[in-house]
Amino acid sequence: MNFSEHWLSRRAALTPNRIAIHTAETSLTFAELLKETTAIAEKLSSLSLDPAKPVALMIRNSLDGVFLIHALQQLAIPALMVNHRLSAAEWKFQLQDSHTQLLIVDDVFDEKVNSLKNELSVYTIGAVEQLNNTFVNSSLYDAADREVCSIMYTSGTTGRPKAVAQTYANHFFSAMGSALNLGMDVEDTWLCAVPLFHISGYSILMRSVIYGNSIRLYEQFDEEKIHDDIEYGRATMISVVTTMLLRLLAVRNGKPYHKSFRCMLLGGGPAAPHIIEECFEAGIPVFQTYGMTETASQFATLSPEDSRRKIGSAGKPLFTSEISIVNTYGDRCKANEVGEITVKGPNVTPGYLNHPEANETSFKEGWFYTGDIGYLDDEGFLFVLDRRSDLIISGGENIYPAEIEAVLTKHPAILEAGVVGKDDPSWGQVPVAFIVLEKGFSFNSDDYNAFCKESMAGYKVPKVFYVIDKLPRNASNKLLRRELKKRVMNE
């Protein structure tokens, strides 16, 4: 499959008058969205950008952000989606590692990126709007399906962040797989309160353009307003993480949701059984899902009719996706046998950019090795037991222990560190650290805290530091995080 036309242009040609996007202030049809997008693409054209190098976006969930995303697609330039909650050290690494040619930031982030302006071309959205318009020859558009559309960084077992390339085909098949499972209706409106810089949010934009459905865009999660939208039929689907679902449940008024509301898509790790039970009692159609940046969002999804019978499961793979559980010998596991979750399908990334060694480890014979542990039961339902390398999911954000440990051991007082997740009523989990002190140093929690904040996003900074004499390790000196996890649970 090759697309020789920009998706938004195609959509605007097919259904120009349907509403593409609602925000708190306004609504735009697909024709209007294309017009705004083209204006931005024309301004960016004046910069003579290189289509082979990414343009990074550090944006909030705003209309301007949406225009930029579509404009980069119109120019067939990959968009590096930067998490603005990251520390300067973190996003600087991403910009460098990805060979970003230009950074565009929301005006509010202008100061934040000041230090970078000597090294890289940086524009605020306001500055982009001041550029001259240059004609975009859309007949030259040529984003083959294998071309990179978006880039998002993720850390794996090593803790070193890697750029995940998401192609146009990845996004297309992700949207198709989702539709084949959830159905597709002209009247659907997908509420987007998850960040556009995460695959959960970005994929909502893509589905909107492919399906011809509306989005209701939120700058941030606001349970009161979102509850109203759902209650009054202004949203038929929403993507949430457990934290958001809990906040929505907390503001319920006993009335059922609007009958048109048909999907609460719950990602970011399995939800506690009592939450599923509560949703069931309230008639809320919760679809639990398993997916990751590398699979361009959902890969397996559990339908509400199976939610209670298969509590803890992430459902079955989507139609075009395959899941295989592999044991330590590399053999395919039988039903109910635990092993590493490997996945295959047209929505799986072709690989990490500029990381051949990671690709070699992660891809074998067309299968992507997720590093996650789980099993398929005898009906083919997936159960995820452990996210890769003790991944910590906190309020929908992925936190990789190895990444935090690497920072901590740079502190002069810290010899070794082990980081694990601790259950938390509002965030699902929060990171906590076990540290072994260098000789002659005494414990100073505030110091470690400040040290961390310099080089990582706030949500990654360990909430508690525990001093221990020695980290638990196995014979080959591998850190046994599950032992640390036991201690946390015994607290």
Add this chain to the structure above:
Amino acid sequence: MNFSEHWLSRRAALTPNRIAIHTAETSLTFAELLKETTAIAEKLSSLSLDPAKPVALMIRNSLDGVFLIHALQQLAIPALMVNHRLSAAEWKFQLQDSHTQLLIVDDVFDEKVNSLKNELSVYTIGAVEQLNNTFVNSSLYDAADREVCSIMYTSGTTGRPKAVAQTYANHFFSAMGSALNLGMDVEDTWLCAVPLFHISGYSILMRSVIYGNSIRLYEQFDEEKIHDDIEYGRATMISVVTTMLLRLLAVRNGKPYHKSFRCMLLGGGPAAPHIIEECFEAGIPVFQTYGMTETASQFATLSPEDSRRKIGSAGKPLFTSEISIVNTYGDRCKANEVGEITVKGPNVTPGYLNHPEANETSFKEGWFYTGDIGYLDDEGFLFVLDRRSDLIISGGENIYPAEIEAVLTKHPAILEAGVVGKDDPSWGQVPVAFIVLEKGFSFNSDDYNAFCKESMAGYKVPKVFYVIDKLPRNASNKLLRRELKKRVMNE
């Protein structure tokens, strides 16, 4: 995209208990359909078939036929779908031209194919059922997306039938394009009363497996029963040609159709405005569509909301499809400018089998030249003015004048012949022939009729023969069928 699993197996794993198919006698779930299909695949396996050569199916719209279609997919063997209405000479040509290794026929067609049994391996469905079961190693299944799934013959401008290869990818994207336009609902049931050997029927089977929706299969079109199905909510979508639509309208009882009925997909040429008007008055959601064997069904479809405003249009191309109108100089036409309709998209056939010269003529720079004439208006709606080479569409069957003319001129009394379509209230059109007699012969309509019946399907035999002195031709001696057409219209 590659599928490493048989689609029906995948569907049965995902939604085993949904109803896959309803017939007059029974209903089968996807799990049951897979079980029956696998049994047939196991029997066929005992024949040690060559996966590179087609197996031909001459079947009616029956459960057995459906099992065979899926069984061949399970074995990754291309299925040549033979129109059983064709004459022996016609289907013998197809079997030979396609290098068919085995012909399986409905038991009722056993006698019909008797003469062939010395040349080719022929089994009735009954005989297949007597074969021994042999294990099908489904882990060896490997139908890559570019592999040929089905083959259907079509005649083009030359009148020589050519095998159209339809890949798995063609069928997948056809289903996706349709869904992106018509929507997709778990509760949908698609009524199939069009032949499974035509792309209109075959594609209903594919959509069922991909969407996880039910089919209601009719052995033949029965307007009374089908009307009841639609009235009582037993079908939400149906594929029809004009003849069928007229017969359905004739049995209406004034009551509206069931509210769940959402799509009357009308193919086989544009419908007369008064029919569209009648549907509109009756609240029948008619979607007029343009497609062909080479595009694995629908390529453009007109939504009911545009039906009246754009009378005569076939709508806009589906999301993954592109249409370009090309003038005689090979340049792209402007809006409203008439030219040849060329199409591009992942549902377009990779080409004609064993006909490199036809492929060279029909494919240029990724575009398929349909031979049809039409234009796009300034909103992008397609208007088809003339089907290729004066294609005659009679009750949903395509009739190619050149094919009939070639037969007629073999008759000793006939020097030259020209065939055109004549409007007909029940069939849309019927073929009629203009003939120039050899010297010394006198006109004998019955004789020509009998002669035709020996070598062509009954629906292709001209309904009237007109003797004329000379056929109208242009300077380069090309037959001017439009002149003949004028005479017919003046009759």
